[in-house]
Amino acid sequence: MRHMATRTRLTPEQRREQLLAFGVAWIADKPFGELSLDLLAEHTGVSRGLLYHYFGGKQEYQYAVLQRLSDDLFEATAPVDHPDMVHRMRVSLENFVAWVRNHRTAYDEFVAVARGGGSPEVAEIYARGRNALTDRIFESATTEELAVYGIADSAATRLFARGWATMVEDVVTAWLDEPGDLTEDQMIDAFTLSLGGILGLVAS
Amino acid sequence: MRHMATRTRLTPEQRREQLLAFGVAWIADKPFGELSLDLLAEHTGVSRGLLYHYFGGKQEYQYAVLQRLSDDLFEATAPVDHPDMVHRMRVSLENFVAWVRNHRTAYDEFVAVARGGGSPEVAEIYARGRNALTDRIFESATTEELAVYGIADSAATRLFARGWATMVEDVVTAWLDEPGDLTEDQMIDAFTLSLGGILGLVAS
Structure with missing residues (x-):
């Protein structure tokens, strides 16, 4: 719940930025293909549904x-x-x-x-x-x-x-x-x- | 049977050459990935077993x-x-x-x-x-x-x-x-x- 509360404090633009920064940091160590939506949710608190909301899909997120x-x-x-x-x-x-x-x-x-x-x-x-x-x-x-x-x-x-x-x-x-x-x-x-x-x- | 007779006239070296030439001609038009062993057998008369004999496998054949x-x-x-x-x-x-x-x-x-x-x-x-x-x-x-x-x-x-x-x-x-x-x-x-x-x- 505390996690949820933190999340809602970010504007959509800030959330998008956070996801982009996380993706860039991820590929500095590991191939993008190893980043599952579960892992993404675990690290950023962003669910599959919200990722689709921000980027349209996992592939679009990669792009x-x-x-x-x-x-x-x-x-x-x-x-x-x-x-x-x-x-x-x-x-x-x-x-x-x-x-x-x-x-x-x-x-x-x-x-x-x-x-x-x-x-x-x-x-x-x-x-x-x-x-x-x-x-x-x-x-x-x-x-x-x-x-x-x-x-x-x-x-x-x-x-x-x-x-x-x-x-x-x-x-x-x-x-x-x-x-x-x-x-x-x-x-x-x-x-x-x-x-x-x-x-x-x-x-x- | 006639096919078999033709095939046996080639030496192993000639057969290997024929397969290489076929593979080079294939990738001039189509990705290597689309060349199945069935298609290879159909075009060259060489079975999966013989391909393994000549190259050790499909991947080695590609190399x-x-x-x-x-x-x-x-x-x-x-x-x-x-x-x-x-x-x-x-x-x-x-x-x-x-x-x-x-x-x-x-x-x-x-x-x-x-x-x-x-x-x-x-x-x-x-x-x-x-x-x-x-x-x-x-x-x-x-x-x-x-x-x-x-x-x-x-x-x-x-x-x-x-x-x-x-x-x-x-x-x-x-x-x-x-x-x-x-x-x-x-x-x-x-x-x-x-x-x-x-x-x-x-x-x-």
Whole structure:
């Protein structure tokens, strides 16, 4: 009863937030598939009926949790306010590496589900998130700034920017597992410089 | 009976080859999961017992089929005999694009299964194949040839070569879906030049 009383003090929005935060915390340790509605109820006090009320179902809840994770990555890597485009990119990359390091298990789970072909909805959340990250490269710089590095905004350069992001993802996760002699600074420098190099090649 | 007579004319090695070829042809159209042992028997005349005899089980058969596909890609992109390293790389990339175009459905199925986290064995076949492709960049060139482009063979450059390969994979599949204004030559030029650019950055 005390539990019930506590629950009712939360607004629907707060309750939704609590459930999202719980889901994000859950996938930091364990696959989403292991989270049963019974376990969810046990940990949050939210019944199956209320979960349906807030999200429409367990699957929709999963999508909302992964969307939250994706939004969190997007925010964590937002461009800082600095006049130099290369510096802005470098800081975003530093924040990307830090974020992946701190959310590694959840991130791997997300990527595995998204790429596994099992769920088009998750693949879509993942693709939209990654495209937002790479499109921001063009949206956070002026045409003139891009031109300094020989970069033009086009379908082809955006295609390669997404490819570059896949390289970054692949190298960062492999590097976190086995950094070897490569320092984080060296890796981030190579990312930053190769982006300009690749996009300059495509634009020319 | 006539069927039995035909079957017994094949040596075990020929029978194994026939089954592999059938599996590779199957995943060109349909997911491997839809290939039941009944369907396999119907199409090839090979019973469940014989499949176990040749491969040890249906799952092992799937691994052998995917390994065959991976080997085929590796052969299709073998370096040509030419003194210029950049030319060799360019021809390999042309052959890579052609191979993915011609094996698109099977390739997507392979990648989805490998990345989905469902099967460590398939992930391993996939990773081994890709690592073989990228390690060959270093193995098919001399230290002197690499040095001309400012490239050194190291754990860090191999890490980035694998990342570059992920970029190539991502861009090629997206480009095949929607080529836009980018010609195949332009794309392959950007791949070739960016490889030297990226590896040169890491080595420096």
